[in-house]
Amino acid sequence: MSQDAYSEGDLRNTGMSLRHDREWDYELDRIIDEIEERDATKVGLQFPEGLKRRGPAVADDLRELCDDDVTFLLSGQPCYGACDLDTYLMRRTDVFVHFGHSPMKESDKIIYVPLFSNVDPYPIMEESLEELDDPDENPDVGLVTTAQHMNLFEDMCEWLEERGYEVHTRRGDDRLTHEGQVLGCNYASADIDADQVLYVGGGKFHPLGLAMEHPDKNVVIADPVNNVVTIADTEKFLKQRYGAVHRAMDADKWGVIFCTKIGQGRWEIAEKIIEENDNAYLITMDEVTPDRLRNFNMDAFVNTGCPRITTDDGPRFHKPMLTPGEYEIAVGNKPLEDLEFDTFHGTW
Amino acid sequence: MSQDAYSEGDLRNTGMSLRHDREWDYELDRIIDEIEERDATKVGLQFPEGLKRRGPAVADDLRELCDDDVTFLLSGQPCYGACDLDTYLMRRTDVFVHFGHSPMKESDKIIYVPLFSNVDPYPIMEESLEELDDPDENPDVGLVTTAQHMNLFEDMCEWLEERGYEVHTRRGDDRLTHEGQVLGCNYASADIDADQVLYVGGGKFHPLGLAMEHPDKNVVIADPVNNVVTIADTEKFLKQRYGAVHRAMDADKWGVIFCTKIGQGRWEIAEKIIEENDNAYLITMDEVTPDRLRNFNMDAFVNTGCPRITTDDGPRFHKPMLTPGEYEIAVGNKPLEDLEFDTFHGTW
Structure with a gap:
């Protein structure tokens, strides 16, 4: 111009x-x-x-x-x-x-x-206080949000402090750009010294991951988009994962997915699996979709790429799809109790 | 080793x-x-x-x-x-x-x-002779096939010549590697001086394109994989295309797809459309799938990439998808009689 x-x-x-x-x-x-x-x-x-x-x-x-x-x-x-x-x-x-x-x-x-x-988060945060402990008894609370609300993060901290809370925040690791930010695959910003965390943001995708990664913490969801307060409940999520692991225990042929997207390559993990298992085959792709995997004649898949495709989209695939940690359980290298949420750390 | x-x-x-x-x-x-x-x-x-x-x-x-x-x-x-x-x-x-x-x-x-x-093409070629003109009356016949049968191409020519035919073959243009080869998007090897063409190969995908590109020629299909002889019939194919063009005539907002795959970029065509139509938006992608287009709020699409996705997969998309030539008809720049098969020439 x-x-x-x-x-x-x-x-x-x-x-x-x-x-x-x-x-x-x-x-x-x-x-x-x-x-x-x-x-x-x-x-x-x-x-x-x-x-x-x-x-x-x-x-x-x-x-x-x-x-x-x-x-x-x-x-x-x-x-x-x-x-x-x-x-x-x-x-x-x-x-x-x-x-x-x-x-x-x-x-x-x-x-x-x-x-x-442009949504105002404070009305729903006001409602969410009912689900947090009384600040006189337990003032410690973590605060996390997504990129969409980062511009209000400091304001929201102050808002909670004004109501008597001691707000614990953390930048997390290299994968996270901002203090208090969570990603679908990274909840390092909630590694804080509080047994309750307030998540402000739309939907349950992030807080469910957070609750899976930090099962000891009470995760309260203040959702200003859908105007609702809930508690993250991982039970259904966990059952689905146990089901996938059990179904994969009989698998003979394994497809080991290496995702070629920026930020998702975990080559060492993929390589280790195929080195140790003669019935494991390395498959590379960018988008991991049911269509693309259907043509491979495999009994189960282990996805070294995005853990949320594995866990959240898992039921859409024709064969069980596991995270690398879940794979170790399915092939008997680790006990079922070791099942944990798969997260990504660092940058690409 | x-x-x-x-x-x-x-x-x-x-x-x-x-x-x-x-x-x-x-x-x-x-x-x-x-x-x-x-x-x-x-x-x-x-x-x-x-x-x-x-x-x-x-x-x-x-x-x-x-x-x-x-x-x-x-x-x-x-x-x-x-x-x-x-x-x-x-x-x-x-x-x-x-x-x-x-x-x-x-x-x-x-x-x-x-x-x-490893399939033997001669038994089905023998059967296909019944659909070709008697060599004493019309000896001219074109011969085309796909990569899978190229190793027998010269043999198949000789086989026809031994039976009295004059076999016309052509390497086609730069996009084609071999004499007599067809691609889904290129039938230049059938630009020969014969009004009948024998296609040897599996399926109808290639011979249908061939018959669309050369509507004046009788295309006989000798399919050694499915062991069947048929004549390429473009009627259903053409009806589907006319239907798509008609449905797109009311479109206001157009998505113009530029495919980023090697060999599919037709930038000049895409650019010309968006320059001339203020309601046309350029969309770039590698795989052109119904899922990927559904989230764009368009009334119709014109695909400058693979013509076979447009024509063969067209009905799977939620909105009409046209080839660049069909788009010109839909927006009124050309008459309906100009509808023709979209092919790709040259390399990338």
Whole structure:
């Protein structure tokens, strides 16, 4: 955008004529600045699955704010997390915007837009206090959230402190960008000295993982999106995992999945399994889907990639799929009591 | 494999103790030679979808014939054609074997094993003569086949010539490796001076494309795999295409798919569409599947990638999906009579 065009009609902060939805902050200003600074002509946009339908309206708004010679490309690759970074599109565009997740890979041309939510979390946090211990008896509480609410994290800490709590927070490990952040595969930010943790965020995906990883802690869910307070209950989750392990105990031929996505490669674990088991075969892929595995004539699979595909999507696969730890139990190397949640640490 | 181990027990040509099936020639000798020559320790194997279940047995046989330090990795990426080359696995292995298709991309470390079929084509070719014109009246016939039967192509030509036919063959264009070869997306080898073409091979996928691309020719199918002779009939295929074009005529928002696979990028076509249509949005992806498109809120799609996904899988998508030529008809730039089969020419 030339300076002339810019001064003629800067709609950036008016909210006028813009077609994108207002539930999330797409940070159009920041994107436009970056496009102008780099004289970008090809701009890639990657949205999480649930927001892909909003992509065209966001592209429309950006087109309005840019020179005509800028082409926007929407990533059609599946996107459920930071690991799903569309590296193909990233390499072939001047500016690449990944919405909804915090950085897994840093690069000059990638803009990470966390999509901060515009929802007010305090009414539902107020309700959630009923599920936490009385601060006079047990003031220690952990606080965690997702990328969408990170902008309010310090505010939320203060809010709890004002109500008499001693809030324990932690940045976690290298995989986590922010203090108090959780990922589907990493709950190191909840390794804190409190036996109750408040999770503020939408859905049960994260708090269930948190409760599996920290079975000794009471995980209270304050969900401002669905406006509901619940306690994370891992019983169904655990039963499903025990069931998968038991069904896999008779397996002869094992497919060992090595996921080629950024942030998911655990080569040493995969290699160790195939070295020790002559009936284990290494299979490499990016998306791990039931369709792709159906054509392999295996009795069971062990997935060294994303643990949440194994545990949450497990029942959709035609054969039992286990985490590496669960595999050790199924082949008899470890006792059933050792079953634990599979997490990822460090970066790629 | 050291020379010692090699001389101790070379099972390569004995057929003893080997677990792989015998319907196809996996050319294990050639693979082993290449592994030894390169001192490879990581070997990638990629099979077409229909033969993925045979992969572990082939890997077992190769393991038996190699040093212990060689690790075999099976590609779990979908594979329906030469375009589906698993470039990730290729880049990360010392030797990469792609089974079942002829080369789309040449590289030192890729071994293309065409998987020549062991089936005898002559009995079914004998039967197919009844569907060809009497050679005394019309001796001109084209002959085409797929990678699986290329090893017999010259033999089959001679066989027809011995029966009084004048056989017309052609290498086609750069996309085709062999004289007389057809691909799902390219029938240039049938651009010959004969109004009848004999296709020898399994299934109707190729001859249907051939008949669509050459509607003036009678396409006789001699299928030695299913042991049946038929005539390619494009009526159902055409009706389905006309239906898709009609349903797309009301579309407002168009998703323009740019496929990132090797050999499928038609950037100029995609770019032209979005430049001319403000309601068209560029979407990039490798696998084009119904799941991936469902989350985009579009009224119709135009696929600049593999035409066979558009035409053969079209009905599986929730919204009409057209080829670039069909799109021009749907938006009114061309008359319905211009509908023709979409093919790919040249290499990537």
